[in-house]
Amino acid sequence: MSSSRSSASVGSTYTRKLYFDPRADQADTGGYWITDHELRQKLANLIDTEEKIKNASVYSNPLSSWQMTNIWLYHAFVVIETNDWWWSIEKNMESITIQRSKNLESVRDMYQRKKRTTGWTPLTKIRKNETTGGGNTTIKELINYIWRKDCLNDVYHLLDENCQKFAAMVFDRIKSPYNDxxxxxxxxxxxxxxxxxxxxxxxxxxxxxxxxxxxxxxxxxxxxxxxxxxxxxxxxxxxxxxxxxxxxxxxxxxxxxxxxxxxxxxxxxxxxxxxxxxxxxxxxxxxxxxxxxxxxxxxxxxxxxxxxxxxxxxxxxxxxxxxxxxxxxxxxxxxxxxxxxxxxxxxxxxxxxxxxxxxxxxxxxxxxxxxxxxxxxx
Incomplete structure (x- = not known):
């Protein structure tokens, strides 16, 4: 089940798994559930992990459509551009999710095939907060980093291990790749x-x-x-x-x-x-x-x-x-x-x-x- 092709479920129990959707822009495809033990090898079999990151941006959207602004309460995620693909990576109460698409909108505006939450005011749209170049970091190196930091096993916590902290960690790794x-x-x-x-x-x-x-x-x-x-x-x-x-x-x-x-x-x-x-x-x-x-x-x-x-x-x-x-x-x-x-x-x-x-x-x-x-x- 952990590596089988399936559609993502919705829930609040943290699974300690990663959900990967290799073609978020195609309606007739599904995704893979991957455990920490499988992470590096499984993704290496599914994608070209040597792709170099060109740019990465931190985006945010409101937690609820009733919010007047998403300045204080928001979900954060990272969007990555490589030569051939757009990627998103994020963490929530259920899992870590990586999406890949040929177009930006399918990963920036969608999460597991559903539209991301937005509000009814100009301050509650999906917002780009920060951007950096990718240097020479590859997708494989980023996956290695997420694995060795044990992110899949760090249970989601509203204050300590939340989406904002995870997005900042991923973004900082791309921004400063030679700190270790x-x-x-x-x-x-x-x-x-x-x-x-x-x-x-x-x-x-x-x-x-x-x-x-x-x-x-x-x-x-x-x-x-x-x-x-x-x-x-x-x-x-x-x-x-x-x-x-x-x-x-x-x-x-x-x-x-x-x-x-x-x-x-x-x-x-x-x-x-x-x-x-x-x-x-x-x-x-x-x-x-x-x-x-x-x-x-x-x-x-x-x-x-x-x-x-x-x-x-x-x-x-x-x-x-x-x-x-x-x-x-x-x-x-x-x-x-x-x-x-x-x-x-x-x-x-x-x-x-x-x-x-x-x-x-x-x-x-x-x-x-x-x-x-x-x-x-x-």
Whole structure:
């Protein structure tokens, strides 16, 4: 039922599903109900998810036809223009709805094949409130963003999780697509003209990893250790005189991560060592490829190569250090079956449960330990 073709129902019980109408401008077609688990793959099968967004606008209409104005009480939704389609996306008390059409009117003026509510005064018409360009954001990246923010599972709430908040979140993601950059190098052992092309948004990383790891599964995982003193990666570090103030701000955010690591049972010696050494994870796959995953103070770095040594010697194509500070194997294990890098991304970014803007160097290794514990064979 969740992915079957059907007409949308009307009700006030939140379903935790997305309703997608691929041809809202054709009367003889219906839509699809899609669950959170199905979201990314199902939509990828139904549409060209690589379409780039040209423009996006926030629209509003009154909640009731009896309103004199929709300045304070209104439903908000986003209309998107790509090269070939018009789209609308919105959330209400029943579900999240995405509509697609060849003409603007079928998504701007209609909701699930019915006219949107308007009033009888000039102040209660459907109104465009704000517009932005789409940059290089694709439909697939936007879907990835909605999925990892767990929007389908956030039950509609009149004050906290309402249509206006959802529309603002979607619009802001399109307006500011590079606020959560990751360094991703899909061929770290091959020549590259410019390393700058490796920086991309989390949502683009999801798309690239899904493409590359479709047939790959992990067979083994390892943790490697290098001294923090050998860290040659340019990054943002807090000056010593500002550290107390910075910790006041960041410790409450980092506390759940630190507590989770403590629960893993590492000895006091091991815990203290985390602040002098740096740990990162290397995965081996059934296809003979290797992935490294590591957290730097201001970003995540993901690298893929067929030559494992390059992942041990370099990070972001910069040497990790000299022969005196080479990467040393700390732990190894078989990997849990039927998992790949997509699962690691989900573990880190679904609900952003292990994400914070800045992480002190001494705490970065804890991400590696969490990943190792999650994906090692039992």
């Amino acid at each position: 950059q990751v360094y991703f190098d899909e061929a770290a052992d091959q020549p590259r003209f410019s390393a700058s092309s490796c920086y991309m948004s989390v949502d683009k990383v999801f798309s690239e990893v899904q493409r590359l790891s479709a047939s790959e599964t992990f067979t083994k995982l390892e943790i490697y250790k290098v001294p923090i003193s050998s860290w040659n990666i340019p990054d943002f570090f807090v000056p010593v005189f500002l550290l107390p103030l910075f910790l006041i701000i960041t410790v409450p955010i980092a506390a759940p991560i630190v507590a989770a690591i403590s629960a893993l049972g590492y000895s006091t010696a091991k815990k203290s060592e985390l602040f002098s050494h740096y740990l990162f994870v290397v995965f081996e796959t059934n296809e003979g490829t290797y992935w490294s995953f590591e957290r730097l103070p201001t970003r995540f770095t993901i690298q893929r190569a067929r030559n494992k040594d390059i992942l041990l010697k370099e990070c972001q194509r910069i040497s990790r250090g000299t022969w005196l500070s080479k990467a040393n194997l700390e732990k190894l294990n078989v990997a849990v079956r039927h998992q790949n890098m997509n699962a690691v991304l989900e573990f880190i970014w679904k609900k952003d449960k292990l994400v914070m803007f800045y992480m002190p160097a001494g705490l970065c290794s804890q991400i590696a330990l969490r990943i190792y514990d999650q994906f090692k064979g039992k």
